[in-house]
Amino acid sequence: MTRSPPFERPVFGPRAARFGLYAFLFVSAAFFLLPLLLVISNSLKPMEEIRQGNLLAFPVKPTFDAWVTAWKSACTGLDCGGVRPGLWNSVKITVPAVVISTLAGALNGYALAQWKSRHANLIMLLVMVGLFIPYQAMLYPTVKILSSFGLFRTYCGIILVHVVYGLPYTTLLFRNFYVGVPEEISRAARMEGASFFRTFRSVILPLSTNILVVVAILQFTGIWNDYLLGLIFAGNDNLPMTVQLTNIVNNARGSASPNVNMAAAVITAIPTLIVYFLSGRYFVRGIAAGAVKG
Amino acid sequence: MRTWLHRQTFRPDITVVVFFGVVAVFFYGSILWTGYMSLTRSTLIPNYNFAGFDQYIRLFTNQRWLVSCLNMVIFGVLYIVGTLAFGTLLSVFADRRIRAESLFRTIFLYPLAVSLIVTGLSWRWVLDPVNGLQGLVRGMGWESFTFDWLTDPDRAIYTLVIAGIWHSAGLIMVIILAGLRGVDDDLWKAIRMEGIPLWRAYLQVIFPGMRPVVTSCVVLLMSDVIRGYDLVIAMTKGGPGIATEMPAKFAVDYYFARVNLGLASAASISMLVLSLLLLAPYFYSEFRRRM
Amino acid sequence: MSSVSIRKIRKSFAGLTVLDSVDMEIAPGEFIVILGPSGCGKSTLLNVIAGLDDCDSGQIVIDAVDVSGLEPSQRGLAMVFQSYALFPAMTVRRNLSFGMEVAGTPKATIVQKVDWVAKLLQIEALLDRKPSQLSGGQRQRVAIGRALVRSSSICLFDEPLSNLDAKLRAETRVELKQLHETLKSTMIYVTHDQIEAMTMADRVAVMHKGRVEQFAHPQSIYEKPASLFVAGFVGSPAMNLLEGSLDGTGCFLVGLRSISSSAYPFENPSAGEAVLGIRCEDIGIVEPGSPDSIPAQLAFTELLGADALGWFDCLGKRMSVRLGVDAARSMAKEVGLRFDMAKASFFSAATERRL
Known part of the structure; x- marks a missing residue:
């Protein structure tokens, strides 16, 4: 009841322990930063320096040549257009897929939170199990379903797959949020005669800004970083960046120029890293929310 | 029921039905379809003649599948234990009022924003025996230094573990840290009043009290393991030889490259059954909690 | 039975004076209630006495020994918390014995003490349950039990009844009073509920804005409030x-x-x-x-x-x-x-x- 200063958690007492603590944290930080720094620094080296073989050395003459090559002329197979088309494809796929799966998840989540039925729990359980089903057990029938609508390996097809595969996840996140929203709010809207969709649009959505951002960030990261679905469902004209990147790296000519490969890898990682660094708290919150699935 | 449906202008049920229809068709319908195919002689094209458990027999006598399963177990155990231990340690330390907490957290967590493809490629370059760490240490004068796990069939699987831990430790840290921050101040006060040493407080009071959080961490990591595809593709492509093959890769390969639908379906269903078996206790307790 | 002297305790937090030179002399075996509205500093004072919170200046003296520099566990106190703070994954028995176990108390003594407390509080039937399987009132008892097994001569209570429903609160109030009569230990009890203060206390300290406004027998607090604040706060x-x-x-x-x-x-x-x-x-x-x-x-x-x-x-x-x-x-x-x-x-x- 009483407002008092926040209780301070016990600290490691002895100075040695405190030192050990920081030593551990610094070593861990180095472990986490190592691959990123290494890849970035080598992507900035010209080929002569790469051939000297010292991976950890800083670039003596930093150059963006490898980045330029990776961006527009590295070969992914037969064509040599770099990762640029892949970036555009990824944007084209990710943006609509994120928007649709997030909004549909919000609507479903609200409906499920409102839905009082003996079977509601069972359905939630089935949805939750859906989160953990290995994609492999659904891939081939999905291919068949899409083919029968002429959507396999098309732009619309890949978006549809991302939306459907992401739906249980977004729905569950929103449902968990909406279960915590006082029911009186919906009831009040209902007393005013608002329909379900009207209530959702005018009353519930405006309350949901935070969770919308959180879910959109999670979905963005997930879809942008997807490899398997893009590989199978996108079709050659819409291959996302992750697929293009592996094609560049695994291309026979690619292995000769690691700096270009690394530059391509960094370019691929940049969008999600930007989102991560800009969204900070939301990202963390989303992870914590997503972790307690159910 | 009928009158109830007619009376309502407030209809969450329509949305629920549409949603559940989509999930039912795409998820459960697909699973049934896959399950059925696994019982047929389908190879290149679907063949709907029932063949009993032939495909499963073929699958479980397939050397590559057995190696894949073994690899998954080795990888899974090391990855889950390693990530949990490392992530928990980080979270405990981050909860100790350290300086620059948010900087450390940012560093520990950023791998999660990086795709598994880029993760795998980066670690492949770092651990590359010629150009990576080994070459580097040898270049500094230690000629006999050997760190060629990536190309060593017996050890390549451990490099996947390293990369996996790198990718997910931050996730576990954040989840556990959120749990730690949720621990009641009064509980810490009680621990101090009783004079319980810190390590016993964590091991015997705090973590046992956070069992649901830890469980959901394990569940998350387990589903990573069973689905694990991208990391292998980017890092080892299953090699050297078949030393790092995984069931997920096996299934995809047999679906799309080797085109043996029946065998691939059998592999997928086996993966599904395995994940359901592993997750069943979790779902059971979740379900009971909600009822 | 121990005496407690609180001498010139001051504490400020983020520029706010939480405790403003608090003085209190508590005789051995007294039941003291610290009463006040939210934010008056009463819980902070209790935490300072327990050693869970540092104060800026002043002393806590127990039985003529200055304990201000000591860790909470070394002050010979026991404490019951508002949210009970039971160790979540341990059975009731383990909750009662864990502190002694850590302190290296011989097994036989532990068993004996746990039995004694379980009998005293009538929680024998609950000993093998986990806190999550207990009702609020039962958790409350276990929390009190955990404080009692420490055999401290001083027991601190931080709004222990505020999470109980009205009926249970009234019952527990009576039991606590009886417990005090049986054990005769010194008790310091923080609450914002004046009925608890009036019914249980030997003396009540009414706190307001980090100061003790009046420290007296409950009846004289009611009849002869020492300040306008006490007059307005006590009585309904x-x-x-x-x-x-x-x-x-x-x-x-x-x-x-x-x-x-x-x-x-x-x-x-x-x-x-x-x-x-x-x-x-x-x-x-x-x-x-x-x-x-x-x-x-x-x-x-x-x-x-x-x-x-x-x-x-x-x-x-x-x-x-x-x-x-x-x-x-x-x-x-x-x-x-x-x-x-x-x-x-x-x-x-x-x-x-x-x-």
């Missing part, structure tokens, strides 16, 4: 307060009306702006126009079951008067109120202290 309904001035010749002037203050036992006689405080049961109803009475109009009455409250408009204030139920039913609109000045309180308007 709150004490009726009338602003006016004392003329120094035995009269209290409210507007044009004068009330004789000659029957009031002044401790600090003075003149000037003052506030008259009078409890609802110290006002009598008389015929309008009777001598020494003040005219009042009945606004409404509240029936409380055993008795009733009449609310009157008098001297521009709404005042409560305790009435019999029958009297309340047949109350006339226009009445006279007569104050029992011997039981009233006067406060200086400037210092807000009792005169």
